Amino acid sequence: MEWPFCDIDWQLRAGEKGRSETTLDFFSERRSSVTSQNSPLESGRLCGFAATAEPVRSRQFYEEHLGFRVASDDAIALVLDAHGQMIRVQKLKKHSPQLFTVLGWNVPDIEATVRSLGSRGVACEHYGFPFQDAQGIAAFPDGTRVAWFKDPDGNILSIAQFAGSPQAAR
Numbered sequence: 001m002e003w004p005f006c007d008i009d010w011q012l013r014a015g016e017k018g019r020s021e022t023t024l025d026f027f028s029e030r031r032s033s034v035t036s037q038n039s040p041l042e043s044g045r046l047c048g049f050a051a052t053a054e055p056v057r058s059r060q061f062y063e064e065h066l067g068f069r070v071a072s073d074d075a076i077a078l079v080l081d082a083h084g085q086m087i088r089v090q091k092l093k094k095h096s097p098q099l100f101t102v103l104g105w106n107v108p109d110i111e112a113t114v115r116s117l118g119s120r121g122v123a124c125e126h127y128g129f130p131f132q133d134a135q136g137i138a139a140f141p142d143g144t145r146v147a148w149f150k151d152p153d154g155n156i157l158s159i160a161q162f163a164g165s166p167q168a169a170r
Contacts, residue, residue: 050151051089051090051155052089052095052153054152055073058151077090097155098156100156102155105159106159107159107161111135117149145160
């Protein structure tokens with residue numbers, strides 16, 4: 001099956017298991033040769049960005065549906081506190097959403113997160129993958145599970161439970 005957002009052919013079939021060479025093991029104790037002591041961004045904090053042409057609807061979605069706190073809201077951007085991480089939703093006159101994930105969260109239990117999002121009115125996207133279940137959760141050969149949903153501007157957001165995480169064995 002072809003990934004609809006790029007030219008990579010994932011060659012995935014329902015039920016296929018195995019480890020991909022490109023899989024990142026975020027849960028191992030091993031450290032790479034690049035450490036924080038030689039990173040120029042060591043003292044920085046990552047900030048996520050998205051865009052909106054409908055700031056009132058966007059604020060409502062991120063605040064009410066995702067439960068983020070609004071840190072500031074001005075003519076330029078809606079700034080959110082996403083549980084200790086900053087997200088700046090830039091306000092634009094026109095916005096065309098990207099065909100790929102713009103913001104994503106790693107979660108310990110994807111099924112519980114999908115249920116919780118659903119209870120807040122957030123539906124997962126279904127892309128027709130044979131390895132995507134009725135809830136919209138795609139199970140990749142390495143055991144990683146991902147679900148996608150959209151904000152009011154059509155920005156694709158995702159949740160992922162990586163292989164090796166405590167709940168991944170489900």
